[in-house]
Amino acid sequence: MDSEILIVLVLLATVVLRFAMAAGLAYLLVPRGPACPICRADLLPITHGLLSRLLSPLQHAWCLDCGWEGVVRRSRRGDQPRRALIEEVIPRPVE
């Protein structure tokens, strides 16, 4: 009797660990916000009320520049937009 319960617990633990590993990998594959993964512009957060509270590490966002819409990870620095180091490349005059 005890061995059957132990086998069930081990199998249940492997299933739970498999889902945890898949969820962790999926979380790492989501691009990090608040910059757009395509054009690096600032993203506009879209709130969904209860869903935003349940999935607080993730944020639904929309890019005003290129129209990209998707889910990004919330940054640990808060909602400060990440700026590109070089915003515009100005060509030098050729001599």
Ligand SMILES: [Zn+2]
């Ligand atoms: Zn964009």
